[in-house]
Amino acid sequence: xxxxxxxxxxxxxxxxxxxxxxxxxxxxxxxxxxxxxxxxxxxxxxxxxxxxxxxxxxxxxxxxxxxxxxxxxxxxxxxxxxxxxxxxxxxxxxxxxxxxxxxxxxxxxxxxxxxxxxxxxxxxxxxxxxxxxxxxxxxxxxxxxxxxxxxxxxxxxxxxxxxxxxxxxxxxxxxxxxxxxxxxxxxxxxxxxxxxxxxxxxxxxxxxxxxxxxxxxxxxxxxxxxxxxxxxxxxxxxxxxxxxxxxxxxxxxxxxxxxxxxxxxxxxxxxxxxxxxxxxxxxxxxxxxxxxxxxxxxxxxxxxxxxxxxxxxxxxxxxxxxxxxxxxxxxxxxxxxxxxxxxxxxxxxxxxxxxxxxxxxxxxxxxxxxxxxxxxxxxxxxxxxxxxxxxxxxxxxxxxxxxxxxxxxxxxxxxxxxxxxxxxxxxxxxxxxxxxxxxxxxxxxxxxxxxxxxxxxxxxxxxxxxxxxxxxxxxxxxxx
Amino acid sequence: xxxxxxxxxxxxxxxxxxxxxxxxxxxxxxxxxxxxxxxxxxxxxxxxxxxxxxxxxxxxxxxxxxxxxxxxxxxxxxxxxxxxxxxxxxxxxxxxxxxxxxxxxxxxxxxxxxxxxxxxxxxxxxxxxxxxxxxxxxxxxxxxxxxxxxxxxxxxxxxxxxxxxxxxxxxxxxxxxxxxxxxxxxxxxxxxxxxxxxxxxxxxxxxxxxxxxxxxxxxxxxxxxxxxxxxxxxxxxxxxxxxxxxxxxxxxxxxxxxxxxxxxxxxxxxxxxxxxxxxxxxxxxxxxxxxxxxxxxxxxxxxxxxxxxxxxxxxxxxxxxxxxxxxxxxxxxxxxxxxxxxxxxxxxxxxxxxxxxxxxxxxxxxxxxxxxxxxxxxxxxxxxxxxxxxxxxxxxxxxxxxxxxxxxxxxxxxxxxxxxxxxxxxxxxxxxxxxxxxx
Numbered sequence: 001x002x003x004x005x006x007x008x009x010x011x012x013x014x015x016x017x018x019x020x021x022x023x024x025x026x027x028x029x030x031x032x033x034x035x036x037x038x039x040x041x042x043x044x045x046x047x048x049x050x051x052x053x054x055x056x057x058x059x060x061x062x063x064x065x066x067x068x069x070x071x072x073x074x075x076x077x078x079x080x081x082x083x084x085x086x087x088x089x090x091x092x093x094x095x096x097x098x099x100x101x102x103x104x105x106x107x108x109x110x111x112x113x114x115x116x117x118x119x120x121x122x123x124x125x126x127x128x129x130x131x132x133x134x135x136x137x138x139x140x141x142x143x144x145x146x147x148x149x150x151x152x153x154x155x156x157x158x159x160x161x162x163x164x165x166x167x168x169x170x171x172x173x174x175x176x177x178x179x180x181x182x183x184x185x186x187x188x189x190x191x192x193x194x195x196x197x198x199x200x201x202x203x204x205x206x207x208x209x210x211x212x213x214x215x216x217x218x219x220x221x222x223x224x225x226x227x228x229x230x231x232x233x234x235x236x237x238x239x240x241x242x243x244x245x246x247x248x249x250x251x252x253x254x255x256x257x258x259x260x261x262x263x264x265x266x267x268x269x270x271x272x273x274x275x276x277x278x279x280x281x282x283x284x285x286x287x288x289x290x291x292x293x294x295x296x297x298x299x300x301x302x303x304x305x306x307x308x309x310x311x312x313x314x315x316x317x318x319x320x321x322x323x324x325x326x327x328x329x330x331x332x333x334x335x336x337x338x339x340x341x342x343x344x345x346x347x348x349x350x351x352x353x354x355x356x357x358x359x360x361x362x363x364x365x366x367x368x369x370x371x372x373x374x375x376x377x378x379x380x381x382x383x384x385x386x387x388x389x390x391x392x393x394x395x396x397x398x399x400x401x402x403x404x405x406x407x408x409x410x411x412x413x414x415x416x417x418x419x420x421x422x423x424x425x426x427x428x429x430x431x432x433x434x435x436x437x438x439x440x441x442x443x444x445x446x447x448x449x450x451x452x453x454x455x456x457x458x459x460x461x462x463x464x465x466x467x468x469x470x471x472x473x474x475x476x477x478x479x480x
Numbered sequence: 481x482x483x484x485x486x487x488x489x490x491x492x493x494x495x496x497x498x499x500x501x502x503x504x505x506x507x508x509x510x511x512x513x514x515x516x517x518x519x520x521x522x523x524x525x526x527x528x529x530x531x532x533x534x535x536x537x538x539x540x541x542x543x544x545x546x547x548x549x550x551x552x553x554x555x556x557x558x559x560x561x562x563x564x565x566x567x568x569x570x571x572x573x574x575x576x577x578x579x580x581x582x583x584x585x586x587x588x589x590x591x592x593x594x595x596x597x598x599x600x601x602x603x604x605x606x607x608x609x610x611x612x613x614x615x616x617x618x619x620x621x622x623x624x625x626x627x628x629x630x631x632x633x634x635x636x637x638x639x640x641x642x643x644x645x646x647x648x649x650x651x652x653x654x655x656x657x658x659x660x661x662x663x664x665x666x667x668x669x670x671x672x673x674x675x676x677x678x679x680x681x682x683x684x685x686x687x688x689x690x691x692x693x694x695x696x697x698x699x700x701x702x703x704x705x706x707x708x709x710x711x712x713x714x715x716x717x718x719x720x721x722x723x724x725x726x727x728x729x730x731x732x733x734x735x736x737x738x739x740x741x742x743x744x745x746x747x748x749x750x751x752x753x754x755x756x757x758x759x760x761x762x763x764x765x766x767x768x769x770x771x772x773x774x775x776x777x778x779x780x781x782x783x784x785x786x787x788x789x790x791x792x793x794x795x796x797x798x799x800x801x802x803x804x805x806x807x808x809x810x811x812x813x814x815x816x817x818x819x820x821x822x823x824x825x826x827x828x829x830x831x832x833x834x835x836x837x838x839x840x841x842x843x844x845x846x847x848x849x850x851x852x853x854x855x856x857x858x859x860x861x862x863x864x865x866x867x868x869x870x871x872x873x874x875x876x877x878x879x880x881x882x883x884x885x886x887x888x889x890x891x892x893x894x895x896x897x898x899x900x901x902x903x904x905x906x907x908x909x910x911x912x913x914x915x916x917x918x919x
Contacts, residue, residue, distance in 0.1 A: 070535070379838045394853035397820065402849045409833075409863045410841035416863035418846070424853040 032081040035059060038186050041085065045155050048162050051169075058175035058185035065179045071341040072370040072402055073310050075284060078249055085187045085220075143203065149233075150195040151206055154222055157193035164195055168226050172255040172292045172318070180251040181288040184220045188253070191222035196231035196262075205460050206235045221252040227262035227297075234265040236460060249284045250308075256291030256299055260321065263298045264291065267459055269467055271474075272307035279337025279366075282309025289313060295321030295350070302458045304467045305332040305340060306474040314372065316345035319353035319381075326355040329455040331467075333474050334367030334399070343373035343404075348384040348414070357388035360452050363399035364475060370402040377414040384414045392422040393451055395444070395475070445472035483543045487529045490546040495525055498633055505636070513607050513616065513635075520622045520632035527626045539811040539843040540753055540782045545697055545725045550667035564588055567656055567689045569908045576654040577602070577639045580691075582668025582698070584637055593651050597644035600653065603671055606640045615675050619703040619731040619759070627727050631701040635671035638700075643680035645707070652683040652713075652902065661694025661724065672702035676710040678735075683713040685905065690721035690748070697725040704730065706738040708762065713741045715900055717909060720748040722777060729755040736762030736791075743899045745909060746773035746781050747916045753782040760787070760794045760822075770899040771800040774916050775808030775840070782811035789822040798829040801896055803889060804840035814859065815847040822852050829859035834866065834892060886917050 038059045042052040067078070144151050150161060158165050175185035196202055227233050237254075250272070258264045266289075275282025285308035291299040301315040311334075317326030328344040346355035355375065363369040371390045392401035403420045425447050433443030449456070449468050456464045498521045502509050529546070530537040562585075564578060577600070578588035584602040591600060599611065606612045622629040639655045657670065676682055688698060698720065706712050720726050726749040734740055746752050758767050773781045787796045802810045810833060818825045833842045846859040866888045874884035893913055900906040 379841075382838075392848075392850065394850065394855075397823070397853045399853065400849070400851045402847075403859070404847050405845065405861070407842070407844040407861055407863060409835060409843075411838050412835040412840065412865050413838075414835070414863060415865075416861070418844075418859075418861040420846070420848060420859050422848060422850050422855060422857040424855070 033085055033187065037085050041187060041189070045158070047158055050162075050166055051158060054170065054175065055186050058182050059187075061176050062179070062182040062186055065182060067179050071312055072368065072372070072404070073312060073339040073341050075310055075339075078284070080183075085189075147200050147203065148197040149200060149202055150193065152193055154188075154191040154193050154224070157224075161193070161195070164226065165193070165224070168224055168255070168257055170255075172257060172290050173253050173288050177288060180286045181253050184222060184251045184253045184288070188220040188222040191224070191252070193223075194225045194233065194235065196227045196233045198228045199230040200228075201231070202233040206233065221250070223252070223254040225255070225264060225266070226257045227259060227264045229259045230261040231259070232263045234460065235267070236463060237266065237268045250286065252287045254287070254289040254315075258291060258293045258297035258299050258324075260295045261297060262294075263300075265300045265302070266291070266315070267463060268301075268303040268305075269459075269463060269470070270303070270305050270307050270311070271470060273309075274307050274336065274338050275309040277336050279309070282338070283307065284310045285312065286310075287313035289315040290318065290345075291316070291326075292318045293321055293324035293326060293353075296323045297321055298325040298327070300327040300329070300458070301344065302329045302455065303331070303342075304455070304459070304470070305330070305342060306470055308340075309338060311338075311340040311342055314343050314345055314374075316347070317355065318347045318349065319355065319384075320349045322350040323352045324350055325353070327458075328355075328357045328359070329458045330359045331362070331452045331455045331471070332359070332369055332371075333362040333471060334364070334369045335474055336365040336367060338365075338367040340368070341370040341372055343371045343390075345374040346376070346386060348375075348377045348381040348386070351380070351382045352384070353381060354385045355387075357386070357390070358454050359388075359390040360455055361390070361392040361401055362395065362448060362451075362475075363392065363401050364395040366398045368400040368402070370404060371420075372404040372406075374406040374408070375416060375418070376406075376408040377411050377416065379410045381411050382413050384411060384416075386414075386416045386418075388418040390418075390420045391451070392420070393448065394422065394424045444475060448472075448475060483531065483541070486543050486546050487531075491525060491528055493549075494630060494633075495521065501634055501636075511607050512613070516617045517633050517635065520629045523622055524626055524629035524633060527624075527629060529626055536784065536813075539809075540751070540780065542751075545751060548665050548695060550665045550697055562588065562658065562691065564656065564658070567658060567687065569654060569685065569687075569905055572652055572685060572902070572905055572908075573654040573656070575651045576656055578656045578658070579637065579670065580658050581660060581666055581696070582637055582657070582670055593649050593653070595644070595647045595649065597642075598647060598649065599640065599642035601640055603638040603640050603673070604636045609640075609642075611642050611675065612640055612673060615703065615705050616673055617703075619705065619733045620701050620729065621731070625729065625755070627699050628701055628729050631669040631671055631699050631729070634669040635701075637668070638671035638673070640672070641674045641676075641682060641684065643676040643682050643710075645677040646679040648681040649683070652685055652905070655684065655686045657686075657688045657698065658691045659688070659696050659698065659720065659724065660691035661696035661721065662692040663694070665695045665697075667697040667699065670698065670700040672700070674702065674704045674712065674714075676706055676712050678707040679709045680707065681711040683902070684715070686714070686716045688716075688718045688720050688726065688748075690719065690724065693721040693723065695721070695723040695725075695750075698727070700726075700728040702728070702730045704732045704740070706732065706734045706740050708735045709737045710735070711739045713901060715743045715745075715905065715909075717745045717912065718748060718752065719912070720752070721750075722748060722779070723750050725749065725751045727753045727755075730757065732756070732758040732767075734758065734760050734762065734765045734767065737764045738762065739766045741768040741899065741901075742770065743896065744769075744771040744783070745896075745913070746771075746783075747912065749779065749781070751780045751782075754784065756783070756785045758785075758787045758796070760789050760791055760796070763791050763793045765791070765794040767794070767796040768899060769796070769798040769800075770896045772893055772896040772913075773802045773810065774805075774913070775802065775810055776805040778807045780809045780811075782813075784811075784813045784815075786815045787817070787827065789816070789818040789825045789827065792821060792823045792825065794822065794825055796827045798827075799896060799899075800830075801832045801892060802842070803834045803836065803892065804842060805836040807837075807839045809840070810842040812842070812844045812861075813847065814845075815849070816857060816859070818848075818850045818852050818855050818857060820851045823854045825852065825855040825857065827855070827857045831859075831861040832892075833863045834889070835863060836865065886914075889917055890914065
């Protein structure tokens with residue numbers, strides 16, 4: 001590089017710096033996405049140098065990528081320049097009482113059986129001092145920190161535990177991974193961070209219910225969970241209550257590191273706004289979730305996906321260590337014009353690795369539901385074992401159910417079994433229920449819940465109960 | 481990048497060969513079918529060869545096929561000294577069409593079947609026939625498939641069978657392809673057309689063998705029309721040289737209440753790709769697709785099947801099995817599409833693979849795309865090895881390890897072979913498979 005060029009570069013760089021200081025006073029990054037936006041986000045969050053560098057590397061890589069077109073979903077092109085990538089968390093307008101809440105949402109709350117206090121919190125009603133969620137959360141936080149567990153928002157972790165972030169960020173989902181993960185790496189807003197030290201069993205389910213700092217995390221959420229040797233943790237994401245959100249594109253990244261002998265369970269219930277009956281609006285949920293298992297470790301993904309206009313995610317497990325275990329349990333329900341292309345990847349690298357995949361897809365209305373899964377057994381992965389079952393249930397004759405399983409095996413001692421079925425609800429089953437005084441709508445709810453039982457069983461107790469009710473609500477109106 | 485130059489070179493080679501081919505046709509270039517050939521070659525020049533970026537060719541790289549130069553098989557009179565004895569299937573081969581390096585040999589062929597309106601012959605002689613013209617090129621899609629486009633462009637040699645309404649062809653027809661690449665590598669494009677009108681019945685055995693090894697490339701396309709209530713049994717056995725390349729595309733079109741059964745056996749070839757596309761265009765159709773392959777050395781065997789359930793009340797059953805040894809690679813892609821109108825569809829699919837070494841690999845992709853609700857569709861895929869307990873059981877009874885393994889492999893093939901209705905044919909093929917196991 002010539003001297004002249006260097007001077008020019010320095011000059012332009014210094015100009016940017018000036019730009020930031022003035023910008024720092026505003027709450028919004030200007031619309032659009034360029035390096036300035038990335039620097040702005042990083043500066044706003046007061047991030048250390050390494051993180052800014054990482055974000056910039058991701059952004060530069062993102063510019064070279066093209067949006068993937070292979071999934072079995074259709075949507076109008078996204079204009080990445082026509083969006084805000086940073087907005088300071090806004091204070092929600094507090095409502096004075098439950099009477100001010102949208103009656104539709106209240107009705108859903110009642111059906112889900114969410115407690116009144118919880119309802120208030122979810123809809124942004126001021127809560128009284130006794131049930132203050134902040135204080136509840138603080139109590140839990142104290143209990144966790146006694147055991148050495150770190151559970152906080154991602155921004156907080158960057159400030160307080162930069163060494164851990166530096167070590168693990170991008171170690172499972174590198175910034176070069178895919179279009180949306182790369183975008184997330186460049187502009188991620190916030191998320192959660194969890195670290196469980198050696199040999200510690202986390203005494204409670206870590207759930208977004210108790211999470212306060214990560215509220216309003218925006219559309220590019222980043223979650224990092226690290227379970228050190230022999231640790232056990234169960235993490236719940238999302239909630240069954242319907243979430244309204246103005247951001248259409250959600251590109252989250254979840255990374256899990258499960259060290260030797262550790263056990264991580266990650267449960268998701270996703271019920272974002274799916275758009276109206278005609279398929280207008282709704283969230284695009286494009287998520288990259290991946291975990292890595294070291295020796296004798298285990299990662300288990302459980303998901304119940306009922307919301308979003310488009311769901312596109314493949315929670316995956318890299319079974320790197322010997323004797324490690326990966327599990328994937330999924331219920332994906334689509335109604336009206338929803339589209340889902342979801343599944344998992346199980347990459348067997350270590351010896352005696354085992355994986356189980358149970359996927360239940362339900363399509364109703366005019367929706368399309370695809371299972372896409374990969375099971376890969378590397379040539380060194382002796383005695384790998386996989387069992388996959390993906391069932392599809394069709395309700396109505398305008399919907400579609402698809403399966404795209406990929407099995408790539410190059411080890412002779414591998415045992416891989418894959419089975420898939422597609423059926424509709426038997427008329428005889430409905431007739432049987434009708435005879436016993438159960439109307440058709442409830443009968444379908446009953447049968448669908450029975451069909452999904454294998455997955456619900458894996459969910460933490462309180463989630464399981466809500467998920468069952470959620471399924472029935474999502475299916476409402478699908479029986480003509 | 482290396483691929484790109486190979487592909488470009490190959491494309492240019494095919495385009496230049498097409499010129500030469502046109503010149504060699506004499507008056508043939510005036511026939512109406514030649515327009516289709518021209519369309520196909522121009523489509524091919526747009527398509528080029530499939531790269532692994534193409535989802536249908538994800539696991540099969542075709543570049544090795546074109547790493548050498550081929551000659552178009554000589555048009556000269558076929559060699560009549562060839563002893564076809566070892567390649568016949570006893571009495572089954574009395575009714576036969578023989579092709580040497582892709583060229584029809586009148587001397588070696590013989591016919592015993594008779595029937596009012598029955599037509600069996602070489603494509604080049606029947607291009608002007610109305611019945612052939614009504615079907616030729618209708619079912620094979622050259623707009624998306626490069627190898628079908630190549631084949632269509634060069635289509636001149638191949639078997640045409642026309643079975644009129646209500647006729648049952650009693651004796652099976654054996655189509656015998658013998659290849660000898662020992663003097664120079666060559667490329668052929670056999671094009672078959674089987675038309676079975678309403679209520680007709682025919683059984684066809686298609687076999688590919690090497691005469692003297694060497695390297696060559698057979699790119700075959702067959703179109704099979706199964707009329708209302710008609711019945712077609714198709715058996716294919718492929719024993720090409722281990723340096724040879726083989727791509728075969730079958731496009732089957734079934735009308736109402738028809739029955740189509742296919743058994744597809746692959747024992748040879750360096751790189752083998754079978755595309756079997758079945759369109760169920762009428763109610764109450766029945767389709768059976770069975771397949772078996774053995775791969776060893778550095779063989780690459782790829783089976784792609786596609787069953788299109790376009791109409792209600794159809795039944796399809798698919799079973800593909802494979803055994804992979806040494807560094808062999810297997811690919812199975814079984815796609816079943818059930819369209820919105822195809823209610824009451826019943827589709828079964830099963831794919832089983834045995835891996836005998838850690839260097840062998842299988843990439844399986846059973847795929848269901850379903851748009852109708854009142855259907856029963858299942859697929860299953862397993863990948864594993866010989867059952868240790870069964871092996872132990874046999875060895876307890878004084879059977880040596882090799883023998884016991886051979887017995888279990890043989891048992892593994894059994895349910896595919898059961899699909900071959902003719903007992904004598906089944907036994908001959910069985911013997912060939914046992915030979916292959918022990919070779």
